[in-house]
Amino acid sequence: MSTDKLQLDYLPGHLEILLEQGDYNAIEKLLRAFRTEDVAEALMDLRLEQIRQILEHIPTELAGDLVECIDYDYWRDLLSALPQQRLLDILHYLPSDDAADVLEELDEDTREALLEATSSHEAFQSVTALLQYPEETAGAIMNPDIVLVPQDMEIDAALNMIRSNVESFKDINYIYITDARPGQADGCTAAACPDLSATQHPDRRRHDQRRDCRQPVYGTG
Known part of the structure; x- marks a missing residue:
């Protein structure tokens, strides 16, 4: 034992x-x-x-x-x-x-x-x-709590936003990225929420690991 x-x-x-x-x-x-x-x-x-x-x-x-x-x-x-x-x-x-x-x-x-x-x-x-x-x-x-970020937000800015509200986002598994603009139909993709302790290159955009929202997205957020 x-x-x-x-x-x-x-x-x-x-x-x-x-x-x-x-x-x-x-x-x-x-x-x-x-x-x-x-x-x-x-x-x-x-x-x-x-x-x-x-x-x-x-x-x-x-x-x-x-x-x-x-x-x-x-x-x-x-x-x-x-x-x-x-x-x-x-x-x-x-x-x-x-x-x-x-x-x-x-x-x-x-x-x-x-x-x-x-x-x-x-x-x-x-x-x-x-x-x-x-x-x-x-x-x-389902978990109705989500994180929504604009498509053109740099990854560092998105992660800093999440880190600054870590208690609110502690159970989020997906980040939803919207490309909607005024006068246009809403559209979004979903990205797996990364390890918030990891550092990312400041010029990297949020185009990784995306999934079209028309497809099922499984997770707790």
């Missing part, structure tokens, strides 16, 4: 001790030492109330990542009892399609209360729209 696997086996016990001590800084540090998927699996050895305590006190982005990795069968019992504001913070962090999935699994009273609380929030409009589609349809599982 590897050292990492051995340490992971002891993770639930360590978390229980830290919960008793109320040391949430140590809990955060411990959780970040392992893969999120492995942590989510290890959390299942704790009581639901203990998992809720952890989700309530760790940073929102870490809580959101864990929620995405926790089996959705647990979402109703686990998340419905979280304080409303905390649950709203987590939903706001999640991509629109994942947030809609979570809302679908919550008990009806919690879901309706959240939808009422977010009815005037522009950020949640795409989530609400996804809930209007029948379950398991393409519309219900």
Whole structure:
């Protein structure tokens, strides 16, 4: 058995001790030492109330990542009892399609209360729209968040624009490039979103890896 696997086996016990001590800084540090998927699996050895305590006190982005990795069968019992504001913070962090999935699994009273609380929030409009589609349809599982850039934008300018809004674009897989001009019909192509850590030549234009939008484009954005 590897050292990492051995340490992971002891993770639930360590978390229980830290919960008793109320040391949430140590809990955060411990959780970040392992893969999120492995942590989510290890959390299942704790009581639901203990998992809720952890989700309530760790940073929102870490809580959101864990929620995405926790089996959705647990979402109703686990998340419905979280304080409303905390649950709203987590939903706001999640991509629109994942947030809609979570809302679908919550008990009806919690879901309706959240939808009422977010009815005037522009950020949640795409989530609400996804809930209007029948379950398991393409519309219900799509990610409506996209990045649209003009055809003549240099690649460095496009990447800098995305980097400056990295939290908003963190789940984008495709960039849509439009060649529409005033008085002309809209048209666009799609390019796979590059590694944002990579540097590109400043004179390079966005003509690589394009796909006509008339063809199916698969991805989360």
